Structure formats: structure tokens, C-alpha cells
Amino acid sequence: MISCTDFIPAYSELFRTLENLGGVAAVDNFWNDLSDRFLNNLRDRVTAHGIRGCWDYWSHTLNEEAADFTMELDEDAGLFRITMHKCPSKGRLLACGHIEPYHGYCRHCDVLYRRVLEPLGYEYTFDGSGCDQARCAITIRARHGA
């Protein structure tokens, strides 16, 4: 058994394996598949509660992942934002000196959640410019009617 505390390096290695087997397309296809099959929790919460569903979903996951973050919700403006001061996943990969993180590791956060939220009527913006220092930001805005 692989402990869930060792999952992130296993995830990174999985991405590398997929790229070696089928190129970047294989990695993207897996992320799409994972989004469709595994993120029903996020999909269901946002469908039921609107933008507050994002707050509920990430309140659970980011606390269990012991992330260093600020989350903001403005329901009237239809806005939800995560400012990740130190991502627990990328931070672990960078701190683990004996393995090489998959080069596109952080991109999964752009693909997985966008695929859930855009069809539900939300704009999804991922700022990965600080990824090499385990920092990023996600902004989710309700489009008209969402």
C-alpha cells in the first residue's frame, strides 16, 4: 500500500509514465478522465450551491492537504479565489531532493477544475506563474446566469 502522504510523488511519476507512453496527449487524456470520474464531489456541490460549492469543496480539500492559502468568497459578485501561498503538493515535490517533479505537474490544476466548472457556467483562471516556487492562484467567476 502506498500511503496517501506519499501520493503526490506517485502522481508526478504517473504523469511522467503517461507522457513516456503516449506523449503529452496521454497525460491530458488522463486528466480529462480523472476530472470526469473523480471530481463529482466538486461538480455536485457547485450544481447544488453555485459559487459557494467551490468554497465548500476547497475548504475540505485544502485543509486536509495542510495547504498554506487564502480563500475568498463573494457570493453577490459571483467570485471565488484561492491564493496559494505554498502549495502542499508542489512544495513536497520541490522539497523531496531525490526525485525530479514531472515538468508539467502544476498544469493538472488548470485542466481538472476548468473541465468541471466551465460547463457549469463559470470562468476559470489559473495563474501558474509562481509554480516553480509552489505558488499559484485560481479565480472562478460566475458568468451571467450561473
Next chain:
Amino acid sequence: MKEVMTRRAADNVYLHKDFHGALSCGIDYLHRHFGAPAVRRYLRDFTLSYFAPLRNELKIRGLVALKEHFEQLYRTEGGDAQIELQADTLTVRVQRCPAVAHMRDHGYAVAELFHETTRTVNETLCEGMPFTAELLDYDPQTGAGTQRFQRRPS
């Protein structure tokens, strides 16, 4: 309504068991698209790279290093496991696998080859070492099973 939440890493314990479900999805995806050998190669590659320090400890200190590894793992995950080291045999008897239990409890699919996270990982930990690893029995419904590590006969 407006809300703000700020947390530091030290505010929480790092234990996100839903990761077991994501790993299971990954194993299932690899299996469906690239076959069972790809799953085993992936887990072998992961073990050789990520568990290199543990393999080094196994080489230097013997099976006690694996005993400590499994004690820490099941203490962290809260599983029900008996870990016994006698002479040159380490036996890990798992009554309730915390990974499979979490996935079953939360309705996540458990990959057909999820047991390879035990069998292939254990065999790879011992690869090139004077030790063998065997998965003697395994219940895919609960993840219960018996793992045995032994010094190879000289």
C-alpha cells in the same frame, strides 16, 4: 455574503485520504489504456525513485527498516495491521486496509490492479537485495492480506 479563510501549513495535519481514490483512478486508467505490464512498470519506476532512501536503509539495516516503515504507515493511516519481525522474516498482516476502506466508504471505484500498490511496490523494494517479498493472500473487497519479507537463502 463574503467570507475569507487563511490557513498556514502548520494549522492542519497532512492527511488527505481521497488521494487513494485518485491513485486508484490512475492505475485503472493505465490498465485500460496501456495494459497490466504498464501498471507494474509504473509502480516499479516510482518505487525505485521515490523509495530509494528506504531501499538504502533496507540494504544497511535489514528488515527492521521495513518494519519501521510499515509501522509509521499504518500509524499515520489508522489501519488495522499486525507487523511482526522474527529472525529473518517480517510479516505484515492487514485486517483492514485504510486505502481500500476509505474508497469503499466513499464510493470510489477500486481498481482491479490496486493490489499492485502492495505486491509490485514490495517486490521492488527488495529488488537487488538479499530479501524477497510475497503477497501471500489478498482480499480485493477489503484490502486485507498478508505480506511476507524474508532473507533469501544464501
